[in-house]
Amino acid sequence: MFTTQEIASFNELETSVYQYITTNMEKVAYMRIRELAEATHVSTTTILRFCRKVNCQGFSELKVRLKLHLDNEKPTVVKGSQHAVSEFFERTLAGNLDNKLGEAVDIVNGADHVMFIGIGSSGILAEYGARYFSSLGTFSVYIKDPHFPIHSSILQNSVTIALSVSGENRYTTTHIHQLKEKGSTVISITNTKYSTIARISDVNIPYYVTEEALEGSNITTQIPVVYILETLARDIHRKKER
CATH class of the missing domain: 3.40.50.10490 (Glucose-6-phosphate isomerase like protein; domain 1)
Known part of the structure; x- marks a missing residue:
């Protein structure tokens, strides 16, 4: 979902956003930007800066990427x-x-x-x-x-x-x-x-x-x-x- 280079570029506040997202992907995919800001104790500006650092134009694009990632992570049914x-x-x-x-x-x-x-x-x-x-x-x-x-x-x-x-x-x-x-x-x-x-x-x-x-x-x-x-x-x- 996030590259090593992107993670290395995060400051302390952005790192806290990253940690919250990676442990609450399904929840974040349906959040509003203000809800995520409150949950991570940062400003909406920090959220938007985080989005740009992971090559998303805004929070809506980030949520789309999260949903696509979750779809790809669905467990495979192993056939007999x-x-x-x-x-x-x-x-x-x-x-x-x-x-x-x-x-x-x-x-x-x-x-x-x-x-x-x-x-x-x-x-x-x-x-x-x-x-x-x-x-x-x-x-x-x-x-x-x-x-x-x-x-x-x-x-x-x-x-x-x-x-x-x-x-x-x-x-x-x-x-x-x-x-x-x-x-x-x-x-x-x-x-x-x-x-x-x-x-x-x-x-x-x-x-x-x-x-x-x-x-x-x-x-x-x-x-x-x-x-x-x-x-x-x-x-x-x-x-x-x-």
């Missing part, structure tokens, strides 16, 4: 995991997922090296994917650091499996560019095929579930990603045994 699973089955498994998986299996089977990349929760699953693939006979590694030294000859016949929910993570996008430039084929697993990472990949496997956020954290289910990773690993293993 069964909703996400059913959504994945309805939207994705009814489509051409098998064709995408088959294409990815063929690429991995023809590669000499398999690497997983991702950041955040996608990074955790990338590490899991590398371990799961290795457990089923396809030795794989998770590379977290984009500056990790990899000889170009290793990347000539390699596959990179990139994980990203949004498909827009700059860190992962940069990592993909670096690996593609050195000859690695990229398979991405993202929530939509229209993202940047999906478009720059050689093969994209989208899973289409509604993205969810809670207090700034992305809590979109990763159940479809686990399903895709395990299905890939098992299909690759079966194909190698034929």
Whole structure:
């Protein structure tokens, strides 16, 4: 609601106004300027000066900002995991997922090296994917650091499996560019095929579930990603045994 620079600019009286507002936002949003002045024991002039310091033309604009802030702070209703699973089955498994998986299996089977990349929760699953693939006979590694030294000859016949929910993570996008430039084929697993990472990949496997956020954290289910990773690993293993 208020920036660090704005808070640092307050004098003693304005600081008392700030403290009152932050602890009584819902009340202040419907107050008149004189009511706030009385509650904080300052003049209306101080209130108006406070408004200007937080880039509001007047008290009315400040109240509008407070109301918008309160609307955005309303608690998110977290859906049950069964909703996400059913959504994945309805939207994705009814489509051409098998064709995408088959294409990815063929690429991995023809590669000499398999690497997983991702950041955040996608990074955790990338590490899991590398371990799961290795457990089923396809030795794989998770590379977290984009500056990790990899000889170009290793990347000539390699596959990179990139994980990203949004498909827009700059860190992962940069990592993909670096690996593609050195000859690695990229398979991405993202929530939509229209993202940047999906478009720059050689093969994209989208899973289409509604993205969810809670207090700034992305809590979109990763159940479809686990399903895709395990299905890939098992299909690759079966194909190698034929």
